[in-house]
Each structure stands twice: as structure tokens, then as C-alpha cells.
Amino acid sequence: xxxxxxxxxxxxxxxxxxxxxxxxxxxxxxxxxxxxxxxxxxxxxxxxxxxxxxxxxxxxxxxxxxxxxxxxxxxxxxxxxxxxxxxxxxxxxxxxxxxxxxxxxxxxxxxxxxxxxxxxxxxxxxxxxxx
Ligand code: ZN
Numbered sequence: 497x498x499x500x501x502x503x504x505x506x507x508x509x510x511x512x513x514x515x516x517x518x519x520x521x522x523x524x525x526x527x528x529x530x531x532x533x534x535x536x537x538x539x540x541x542x543x544x545x546x547x548x549x550x551x552x553x554x555x556x557x558x559x560x561x562x563x564x565x566x567x568x569x570x571x572x573x574x575x576x577x578x579x580x581x582x583x584x585x586x587x588x589x590x591x592x593x594x595x596x597x598x599x600x601x602x603x604x605x606x607x608x609x610x611x612x613x614x615x616x617x618x619x620x621x622x623x624x625x626x627x
Contacts, residue, residue, distance in 0.1 A: 497621050497622065497623050498520060498621070498622045498623075499619050499620065499621050499622070500513065500516050500517065500520060500619070500620050500622065501617060501618070501619060502609045502611075502617070502618045502619070502620060503615070503616075503617050503618075504609070504611035504614035504615045504616055504617075504618060505614065505615045506611065506614055506615060507611075507612075507613065507614055507615070508557050508560065508561060508582075508611060508612055508614070509557070509610075509611040509614055509615075510543075510545075510553035510556065510557065510608040510609070510610055510611070511608060511609045511611065512547050512606045512607065512608050512609075513607050513608065513609050513620060514547065514599070514601065514606045514607045517531075517533070517599065517607055517620075517622065518598065518599060520622060521594065521597070521598070521599065521624070522597065524624055525597075526594060526597065526624055526626050527594075527595070527596065527597050528594060528595055528596075528626065528627055529593075529594045529624055529625050529626040529627045530591055530592070530593060530594065530624075530625045530627060531591065531592045531593075531594050531599065531622060531623070531624050531625075532589060532590075532591050532622070532623045532624075532625070533589060533590050533591070533592070533607065533620055533621070533622055534588060534589040534620070534621040534622075534623070535588045535589065535609070535618070535619070535620055535621075536588075536619055536621060537583070537588075537618060537619070538580055538583055539576055539579035539580055539582075539583050539612050539613035540579075540583055540609065540610055540611055540612055540613070540618055541582070541583050541585075541586030541587050541588060541609075541610040541612070542586070542587065542588065542589060542590050542607065542608065542609055542610060542620065543586050543587065543590065543607075543608050543610055544590055544592070544601070544605050544606070544607055544608070545605070545606065545608060546604045546605065546606070547604065547605065547606025547608075548603075548604050553608060560582055560585070564578045564581045564582050564585070565578060566578045576612075576613045578612070579612035579613035580612075582610070582612040583610075583612055586610045586612075590607070592607065594624065
């Protein structure tokens with residue numbers, strides 16, 4: 497397992513990490529397999545969505561903030577209940593097929609680290625299974 501670091505700058509933010517993940521993958525010397533990306537945090541997540549138009553993740557952010565308000569008489573006393581809920585909705589892991597030594601992503605797809613309680617320095621664990 498390897499780990500990449502992601503620095504976030506906002507409370508809620510989608511940070512595209514396809515570039516650093518591809519760079520890491522090139523160094524692995526694996527042509528074919530499956531890459532698992534896992535976020536070891538309870539107030540963040542990871543997802544694949546459109547990277548061509550930055551308004552897609554802006555809209556995603558806006559709607560998540562509407563559906564899960566920051567304050568709603570939550571019982572969790574730490575003050576970040578909304579971030580925990582968003583984390584579970586988006587999920588803590590994703591997988592991408594590796595072929596020809598590269599990620600198999602659609603033209604419009606990017607891998608996004610999803611920050612819900614930033615800004616912070618975060619981790620994404622990477623585990624490559626050769627096939
Ligand atoms: Zn909490």
C-alpha cells in the first residue's frame with residue numbers, strides 16, 4: 497500500500513487527484529490490474545465524476561450543502577455532523593481498472609478527493625492488484 501497526500505483549502509471541496517494518481521501508477525510498472533483508492537477519514541470521501549467542466553463539482557458541492565445543512569440540531573457534539581453524513585453518502589473508496597499501464601477513465605471522468613470538513617491535510621491510500 498502507498499499513500500498520497502491531499503491538501504484542501506475549503507470546508508467543502510472536490511480536489512481532482514487523477515494527475516498524482518497517474519504519476520504514482522507510472523512508477524509501479526504494472527500493465528494490467530485494479531487500483532483501489534481508499535480514504536481513511538470519516539469526514540471526507542472519494543468519487544469519480546466529470547473533470548472537464550469545474551461547474552459539475554461546484555453544483556455537486558452546492559446541492560450536498562443544501563441536502564445536508566451545516567447546522568440542523570445534530571446530536572454529534574464535535575460540530576461536524578454534516579461532514580460525517582456527506583462522507584457516508586459519497587463513500588470512502590473507489591476502484592479504477594488499470595490497462596496498458598494507465599487508468600481506464602472515460603474522457604470526461606476524473607478522480608476527486610471529497611473534502612467535507614476542511615481545510616486539512618488528508619490521505620488517500622492506494623493499493624494496486626496486478627491481473
Ligand atoms: Zn465529528
